[in-house]
Amino acid sequence: SRGLRGVRMFTGDKAAGMVGSIAEVFPEAAYQRCTVHFYRNVLARVPKARRPRVAAMLKAIHAMESREAAEAKALEVASELEKSKLREAAMVVRDGYAETLTYTRFPREHWRRIRTNNAIERLNREIRRRTRVVGTFPDGRSALMLVTARLKYVAESSWGSRRYLDVTLLDE
Known part of the structure; x- marks a missing residue:
């Protein structure tokens, strides 16, 4: 009703109401989970002393040159977290990394700006x-x-x- 047309992607923090509304109102639009919010969700399950190292691992996922490389890196990070006895954080990475890579469908020049809100x-x-x-x-x-x-x-x-x-x- 506000005149939005041709919406191709939304970036958000995974609020349940927003994600459901997007799927209902704009069924063709992709959903990109904000990478910063994803990092916060993972780091909330990591002891404070280990957060800088885990944060660097998470950022490495989104520094990859392609979606395939980022997916492989995410699985590698999850495995490393499990080896480090950070199972909850590893589970969050495994369950959520895919929705943080939607931006890779768009031109590379936009990646840095559209992967967060x-x-x-x-x-x-x-x-x-x-x-x-x-x-x-x-x-x-x-x-x-x-x-x-x-x-x-x-x-x-x-x-x-x-x-x-x-x-x-x-x-x-």
Whole structure:
């Protein structure tokens, strides 16, 4: 109803409602699990002292040149985690790595930007920071005006005018 057409991929944090809604409303669109959220889910099952090493192993999965190489690396990482007696973390890697590799279906030039939802989260943090400064709003309209003003500023600033994706690469 908002005019979205030709949506090919969504990137998110695997919220059950969102994933279900995407499949229902945009059945042809692929779902990309945010790699940062995936890393957090794995690292939550790793003792604090071992997290830097495991984080480096996880990043190696998404540094691969192809989907096949990334899949092989993910299985290797899961095996290594099991050998290190980190079975829960290994299980999360085995169960979730495939949905973090959806970005590999798109042009390589976009991979770094579309495998996470960091841009959206950055914008949400910016809005949250601005609204917290105000504290309480007299009504919903004033809150909406502040958020809209911030979004307008971002759209007109260098942050908003930087080309995020070269969409001509997506034409088939």
